[in-house]
Amino acid sequence: MLIREATQDDWPAIWPFFQDIVRAGETFTYPLQLGKDDARGWWLVPEPSRVVVAVDDTGTVLGTAKMNRNHMGNGSHIASASYMVDPDHSGRGVGRALCEYTVDWARAQGYRAMQFNAVVETNTRAVGLYRSLGFEVLGTLPEGFKHPTHGYVGLHIMHKAL
Numbered sequence: 001m002l003i004r005e006a007t008q009d010d011w012p013a014i015w016p017f018f019q020d021i022v023r024a025g026e027t028f029t030y031p032l033q034l035g036k037d038d039a040r041g042w043w044l045v046p047e048p049s050r051v052v053v054a055v056d057d058t059g060t061v062l063g064t065a066k067m068n069r070n071h072m073g074n075g076s077h078i079a080s081a082s083y084m085v086d087p088d089h090s091g092r093g094v095g096r097a098l099c100e101y102t103v104d105w106a107r108a109q110g111y112r113a114m115q116f117n118a119v120v121e122t123n124t125r126a127v128g129l130y131r132s133l134g135f136e137v138l139g140t141l142p143e144g145f146k147h148p149t150h151g152y153v154g155l156h157i158m159h160k161a162l
Helices: 009-023 036-043 095-109 124-132
Strands: 004-005 050-055 061-069 077-087 112-118 136-147 149-161
Touching: 004 095, 009 061, 009 077, 009 124, 050 077, 050 095, 061 095, 077 095, 095 112, 095 124, 112 124, 112 136, 124 136, 124 149
Parallel strands: 077 112
Antiparallel strands: 004 050, 050 061, 061 077, 112 149, 136 149
16 A cells, blocks of 8 residues: 555545545544545645545545644644544544554654544444554544434544644
């Protein structure tokens, strides 16, 4: 697996799984009917943020990550990131590789910590992955997310010092 900078040319490969993940309504706080063009603008963000894709030997996009500062001004020393892995390629370590990449990126950029603002508590695979990489749940917003099958569930704020 190779992780490289994403380009606009990667969007046609990202969009199908991006759309499926968002429309499932289980893990992201994005509007369920988010359109392709708006989604591209939300995901393929400009510098100083960074977007990468994980690709296999054939160039197939397996997943993607978006890295950015969590806040501006006096809070701009804290990074954040978001991840999407094509469900057809889950269980292959793509999410772990992307998460490790973003932590390394944030550290190299001089960020002091990473914070995830809205990790759905029922997304146990992501929560477990983040915990295994040293992230802690700082708090949970009760009923902060309306899950399509579990109803109202909590949103974790997760943090890792760098």
